[in-house]
Amino acid sequence: VEEKEKYANDHAAGKIAGYGSKLANNASGQLEWEDYYFHLLWPEHRRDMTTWPKHPQEYIEVTDAYGQRIRNLVTKM
Known part of the structure; x- marks a missing residue:
């Protein structure tokens, strides 16, 4: 939990990137707890690297x- 809080988003402050949780309806209409991690890839100047986790080490490179x-696939489409 402490690690997740380091990267928490704050919608009230307009900070959408980072870790968050919410209740959402599943396909059956039942409420389910969802954890998510959101950050921007494009455009590159909008990336907030402070919200990108440092572990695992290869996360940033792989992402x-x-x-x-x-992006290449979408461009071809």
Whole structure:
């Protein structure tokens, strides 16, 4: 929990990037607790690297590579 709080988002302050939790309806209409982690990949100047976790060590590199591939795919579509 402490690690998650380091990266917590704050919608009231306009900080959408980071870790958060919410109650949401599933496909059956039942409420479920959801944990999520959100950060921007594009455009690069909008990235807030303070909200990106430091562990696992390869997280940033792998996420960046994934984002590049998704962007290339979308461009081709």
